[in-house]
Amino acid sequence: MRRKRRERVAEPDTSAVAGPGREVHLHLDGEVRKNAALRLKSARGHLDGIVRMLEDPGVYCVDVLKQVKAVQGALARVSENVLRSHIREHVLTANERGDVDTMVEELMEALKYRPGGS
Amino acid sequence: MRRKRRERVAEPDTSAVAGPGREVHLHLDGEVRKNAALRLKSARGHLDGIVRMLEDPGVYCVDVLKQVKAVQGALARVSENVLRSHIREHVLTANERGDVDTMVEELMEALKYRPGGS
Amino acid sequence: MRRKRRERVAEPDTSAVAGPGREVHLHLDGEVRKNAALRLKSARGHLDGIVRMLEDPGVYCVDVLKQVKAVQGALARVSENVLRSHIREHVLTANERGDVDTMVEELMEALKYRPGGS
Amino acid sequence: MRRKRRERVAEPDTSAVAGPGREVHLHLDGEVRKNAALRLKSARGHLDGIVRMLEDPGVYCVDVLKQVKAVQGALARVSENVLRSHIREHVLTANERGDVDTMVEELMEALKYRPGGS
Numbered sequence: 001m002r003r004k005r006r007e008r009v010a011e012p013d014t015s016a017v018a019g020p021g022r023e024v025h026l027h028l029d030g031e032v033r034k035n036a037a038l039r040l041k042s043a044r045g046h047l048d049g050i051v052r053m054l055e056d057p058g059v060y061c062v063d064v065l066k067q068v069k070a071v072q073g074a075l076a077r078v079s080e081n082v083l084r085s086h087i088r089e090h091v092l093t094a095n096e097r098g099d100v101d102t103m104v105e106e107l108m109e110a111l112k113y114r115p116g117g118s
Numbered sequence: 119m120r121r122k123r124r125e126r127v128a129e130p131d132t133s134a135v136a137g138p139g140r141e142v143h144l145h146l147d148g149e150v151r152k153n154a155a156l157r158l159k160s161a162r163g164h165l166d167g168i169v170r171m172l173e174d175p176g177v178y179c180v181d182v183l184k185q186v187k188a189v190q191g192a193l194a195r196v197s198e199n200v201l202r203s204h205i206r207e208h209v210l211t212a213n214e215r216g217d218v219d220t221m222v223e224e225l226m227e228a229l230k231y232r233p234g235g236s
Numbered sequence: 237m238r239r240k241r242r243e244r245v246a247e248p249d250t251s252a253v254a255g256p257g258r259e260v261h262l263h264l265d266g267e268v269r270k271n272a273a274l275r276l277k278s279a280r281g282h283l284d285g286i287v288r289m290l291e292d293p294g295v296y297c298v299d300v301l302k303q304v305k306a307v308q309g310a311l312a313r314v315s316e317n318v319l320r321s322h323i324r325e326h327v328l329t330a331n332e333r334g335d336v337d338t339m340v341e342e343l344m345e346a347l348k349y350r351p352g353g354s
Numbered sequence: 355m356r357r358k359r360r361e362r363v364a365e366p367d368t369s370a371v372a373g374p375g376r377e378v379h380l381h382l383d384g385e386v387r388k389n390a391a392l393r394l395k396s397a398r399g400h401l402d403g404i405v406r407m408l409e410d411p412g413v414y415c416v417d418v419l420k421q422v423k424a425v426q427g428a429l430a431r432v433s434e435n436v437l438r439s440h441i442r443e444h445v446l447t448a449n450e451r452g453d454v455d456t457m458v459e460e461l462m463e464a465l466k467y468r469p470g471g472s
Contacts, residue, residue: 025176026178026179027175027176027177027178027179028172028177028178028179028182030175033172033175033177034172036172036182037169037172037173040165040168040169040172040186041169043165044162044165044166044169047158047161047162047165048162050158051155051158051159051162054146054151054152054154054155054158055155057145057148057151058143058145059145059146059151060144060145060146061144061145061146061200061201061203061204061207061208062204062224062225062228064146064154064200065197065200065201065204065228066228068158068193068196068197068200069197069228071193072190072193072194072197075186075189075190075193076190078186079183079186079187079190080462082179082182082183082186083179083183083462083465084458084462085179086179086180086183087445087458087461087462088454088458089179090179091441091445091446092445092446092448092449092454092457092458093449094446095446095447095449095450096449096450100442100446103446104438104441104442104446106180107180107441108434108437108438108441110180110183110184110187111437111465198344201344201347202340202344205327205340205343205344206336206340209323209327209328210327210328210330210331210336210339210340211331212328213328213329213331213332214331214332218324218328221328222320222323222324222328225323226316226319226320226323229319229347261412262414262415263411263412263413263414263415264408264413264414264415264418266411269408269411269413270408272408272418273405273408273409276401276404276405276408276422277405279401280398280401280402280405283394283397283398283401284398286394287391287394287395287398290382290387290388290390290391290394291391293381293384293387294379294381295381295382295387296380296381296382297380297381297382297436297437297439297440297443297444298440298460298461298464300382300390300436301433301436301437301440301464302464304394304429304432304433304436305433305464307429308426308429308430308433311422311425311426311429312426314422315419315422315423315426318415318418318419318422319415319419321415322415322416322419325415326415342416343416346416346419346420346423
């Protein structure tokens, strides 16, 4: 699951963001990244709790459903933060950078999987 | 998060599921429960992977979004299985047991939080 | 799109809901049905408004998105009411009626398409 | 529901998209707009069909749910097309135009209401 650093070669005629021939590194903002890691660790702890809850043969279905939803809500908030940062840092500047098609398709694809309203 | 065993006192005039005055224990089916625990442990491992991924300052936003969505999909499948078991074991028999209002409201509430289509 | 009345033949050994050999008619509760029709007519009027809005070459994308979401919210409320009525009137009594498998699969299928949180 | 044409005054130092002091008109692409109108008219016809379906006292709940979901799917496809056009035409160029905060917040707000996966 670990991905290597993503590198994009800038289009020759962009300049503000990347000089001609310079590689553009699109990476997640540091603060958002650390905050996401903290929230995911907390979600992991919550999942641990559900696994223990499931060791009880008398556990009630609806209580499991509620706990799983709580974790899904926490993950949705992580996604929302990462998405907002991505839009601000990378999508709004795509025209200058020149990777318009990639950014549109990636964003639409990411939104496709997105659960609603949470 | 750990919940105590849920106990319901049957209405006096129900009989097939619980005799008068007998407590009815609604609990998650054993097979579904064990399968849910396995899947949640796997989701927890996946979350661990995303946390490690986030230690890399060069991680790309969209890769994080994709991984979080994968975990959300896994959680949605756990919920689907638990929900199906709950409907089969407890909802379809509510009229005989006599806890109709509770079952309707609980189910609608559980569905409310449900992300779509995943 | 118009569907014919749905008829189900009860299992021979059910009695409370349908006598042996009697056909069981599962149909949407009258009040819920009329309320759903009213709400859908209102949603249709709302769609008319969006179609007119789209005749303006200067219409802004986000305004269209907001209006479409409003209609989706209205449709989600119709679905919620119909679903709640279906669960109360038909799902909770499935065990007595004997069409357990059909009711579970139909319900899970209906929930599958369900958008979240709206 | 009809909105007036949206006008934004460009920031003084942007140039590629709008000259200093020139108004920027952000509006939905003509082809996407016409296609959206067609699809919404079709969805309106579909809603008409469900309203007629609901005149039948024997209509079955799950058939109503399925038809409503079909309309929701059609609306989701309209939203997807409008959203994709909005991202391509307006979001990717926000940095040059200078309305970064507005575009991020509007987009996040539009996505918030978005039902998942349909």
